[in-house]
Amino acid sequence: MIKFKNYYEILGVTPDSSNAEIKSAYRRLARKYHPDVNPATADLFKDITEAYTTLINPEKRRQYNILNGFFENRKTNTSSQKAEQEYKEKTTSEPNKDKNIKSQFEKKQKHSEKIFADTINDIFKEFTKKEQKKPEPQNGADITADVTVNIAEALKGTERTVNVLHTKLCPKCQGRKFINGSKCSTCDGKGEVSEHRKITVKIPAKIKNGSKLRIKGEGNPGKYGGKNGDLYLNVKIQGNSKIKYDGLNVYYEVPITPFEAVLGGEILINTLEGNIKLKIPARTNSGQKFRLSGQGVKQKNKSGDIIVAVHIEIPQSLSDDEIKLYEKLQKASSHNIRENLLND
Ligand SMILES: [Zn+2]
Numbered sequence: 538m539i540k541f542k543n544y545y546e547i548l549g550v551t552p553d554s555s556n557a558e559i560k561s562a563y564r565r566l567a568r569k570y571h572p573d574v575n576p577a578t579a580d581l582f583k584d585i586t587e588a589y590t591t592l593i594n595p596e597k598r599r600q601y602n603i604l605n606g607f608f609e610n611r612k613t614n615t616s617s618q619k620a621e622q623e624y625k626e627k628t629t630s631e632p633n634k635d636k637n638i639k640s641q642f643e644k645k646q647k648h649s650e651k652i653f654a655d656t657i658n659d660i661f662k663e664f665t666k667k668e669q670k671k672p673e674p675q676n677g678a679d680i681t682a683d684v685t686v687n688i689a690e691a692l693k694g695t696e697r698t699v700n701v702l703h704t705k706l707c708p709k710c711q712g713r714k715f716i717n718g719s720k721c722s723t724c725d726g727k728g729e730v731s732e733h734r735k736i737t738v739k740i741p742a743k744i745k746n747g748s749k750l751r752i753k754g755e756g757n758p759g760k761y762g763g764k765n766g767d768l769y770l771n772v773k774i775q776g777n778s779k780i781k782y783d784g785l786n787v788y789y790e791v792p793i794t795p796f797e798a799v800l801g802g803e804i805l806i807n808t809l810e811g812n813i814k815l816k817i818p819a820r821t822n823s824g825q826k827f828r829l830s831g832q833g834v835k836q837k838n839k840s841g842d843i844i845v846a847v848h849i850e851i852p853q854s855l856s857d858d859e860i861k862l863y864e865k866l867q868k869a870s871s872h873n874i875r876e877n878l879l880n881d
Contacts (some may be wrong), residue, residue: 793850
């Protein structure tokens with residue numbers, strides 16, 4: 538059994554409403570509930586269209602009224618109703634005569650169906666126009682990605698191919714999300730699609746840890762003629778056994794000679810952050826740490842520290858003269874460095 542639907546109520550009109558009133562009611566409702574405007578109201582719009590197609594067609598409307606007990610008291614009948622009336626009168630009084638009137642009635646019927654089709658087309662044209670009205674240009678968002686280089690690469694410069702996930706306007710629905718009232722299958726109704734792009738980037742020599750490289754126009758594509766975003770690469774330098782990066786701080790393990798440890802003085806350390814002069818006091822021990830405040834990685838207004846841990850390293854190739862001097866040093870030394878080994 539077909540469920541009764543009150544088409545008059547659905548369209549917000551009365552059984553007395555004229556075709557023009559029904560048409561304008563439908564236009565108004567279509568603007569509000571068409572699935573291209575509001576996808577959640579697709580079912581409601583189906584009912585609205587069903588109500589409209591029935592009530593705008595005089596014959597369908599008549600049958601619907603009879604079937605559901607509606608009466609219309611419209612003063613002006615539509616021309617097709619008149620034709621129908623004439624046809625009925627003729628056929629009842631003179632059956633099988635005047636086929637001309639019957640065909641005339643059918644012609645009128647066809648005519649009213651054409652009017653209906655035109656209205657629907659008009660309304661859809663309105664929507665298409667609305668959809669095709671060029672939206673405001675939107676600039677694409679910037680994309681940030683990380684690249685890691687080793688110390689040798691940071692010194693000499695290198696190249697990296699970065700895989701960037703771009704989000705761009707759906708090529709099928711152009712961001713409208715729906716096509717003819719149904720969800721766009723290409724973007725699954727999202728209006729945009731993701732795309733992996735490989736971008737090869739030159740990393741300049743002597744790059745510093747935490748540097749930001751800007752690659753113009755390689756961010757997300759702009760929409761509707763907007764500018765592309767930029768791609769920002771955060772360069773991270775991977776340390777080695779002697780250099781460790783930890784946020785803005787850099788930790789160095791620096792070898793010193795036995796005589797530098799004993800006599801102290803200024804030593805020169807060649808780092809990725811530049812040459813550092815470090816003053817070490819006389820009688821410096823292995824493992825002693827020195828902090829160079831504010832000389833680490835610089836980022837915006839902040840800068841980290843460099844922390845240098847020195848350790849005494851014995852040169853592996855010693856000249857005869859050096860050996861003789863060490864022997865002399867041995868003879869001159871009277872202090873037992875291990876005398877406190879078992880004491881607290
Ligand atoms: Zn789409």
